[in-house]
Amino acid sequence: MTWIALLIAYLAAVAVHGEVPIVTRAEWNARPASGPMDSMETPLPRAVIAHTAGGGCTDDVGCSQQMRNLQNFQMSRQKFSDIGYHYLIGGNGKVYEGRSPNKKGAFAAPNNDGSLGIAFIGNFEEQPPSQEALDAAKKLLEQAVQQAQLVESYKLLGHRQISATRSPGEALYALLQQWPNWSEQM
Numbered sequence: 792m793t794w795i796a797l798l799i800a801y802l803a804a805v806a807v808h809g810e811v812p813i814v815t816r817a818e819w820n821a822r823p824a825s826g827p828m829d830s831m832e833t834p835l836p837r838a839v840i841a842h843t844a845g846g847g848c849t850d851d852v853g854c855s856q857q858m859r860n861l862q863n864f865q866m867s868r869q870k871f872s873d874i875g876y877h878y879l880i881g882g883n884g885k886v887y888e889g890r891s892p893n894k895k896g897a898f899a900a901p902n903n904d905g906s907l908g909i910a911f912i913g914n915f916e917e918q919p920p921s922q923e924a925l926d927a928a929k930k931l932l933e934q935a936v937q938q939a940q941l942v943e944s945y946k947l948l949g950h951r952q953i954s955a956t957r958s959p960g961e962a963l964y965a966l967l968q969q970w971p972n973w974s975e976q977m
């Protein structure tokens with residue numbers, strides 16, 4: 792079988808099963824956590840959408856570099872034990888593994904407990920993420936329910952609803968309000 796046939800078979804399998812391929816920590820070359828993190832019991836009642844507010848990315852190399860940059864910043868400057876989000880989404884439409892969903896995030900103190908933190912890589916104040924990134928986020932939310940990371944009736948919130956921030960940016964926030972499970976209330 793040629794590599795093209797293998798790729799087509801893989802993509803068909805992903806489409807049939809609805810699974811979102813996730814770029815693992817090893818694949819983006821994550822540092823190990825520097826300390827313990829509090830556990831959370833899944834499934835979680837909330838999914839919180841944020842943006843990283845820094846540079847964006849459109850390809851595998853650039854997105855992996857942005858992941859390492861963010862992890863380094865959060866661990867070195869903000870003194871987090873690891874990257875603060877559970878999942879991050881690149882402009883290439885790929886989902887990147889952050890910290891485990893059963894570990895409390897570090898993105899929305901004091902509201903991290905019970906929240907699955909999903910951040911789009913980049914700043915989405917004026918322009919929304921790519922369609923590929925938006926589609927990946929929707930599939931990730933569905934998969935998180937299927938894998939019992941989120942309760943079926945989870946509340947979808949923007950980061951600004953639970954923290955004093957502009958995140959996830961005005962353009963992305965406007966789109967989120969049209970998604971299933973959107974909630975005005977925490």
